[in-house]
Amino acid sequence: MTDHPHHPLSCRQLTEHSSAFLEGTLGDEIWGSFKDHLERCPPCAEYVRQMGMTVELVRRLPGDRGTCARAELVDRFRKWRSGGG
């Protein structure tokens, strides 16, 4: 899937990469598309911003709970996007 290196991410693809973005493990090849999407898609930009703040809070929780809370957050976001919100 390297035909179009600058092919824009869909909102769903962005959500799939958002956790890597927040963990600082986003690949260089996707970084440009990710940033470009955030600049053109206010809902996604706002989501990533809020998710980033939430991840910071979650990190302060004990390990197990933190992991669960983050998985739940990602799941919630996927439902939000698929619901057309």
Ligand SMILES: [Zn+2]
């Ligand atoms: Zn978007």
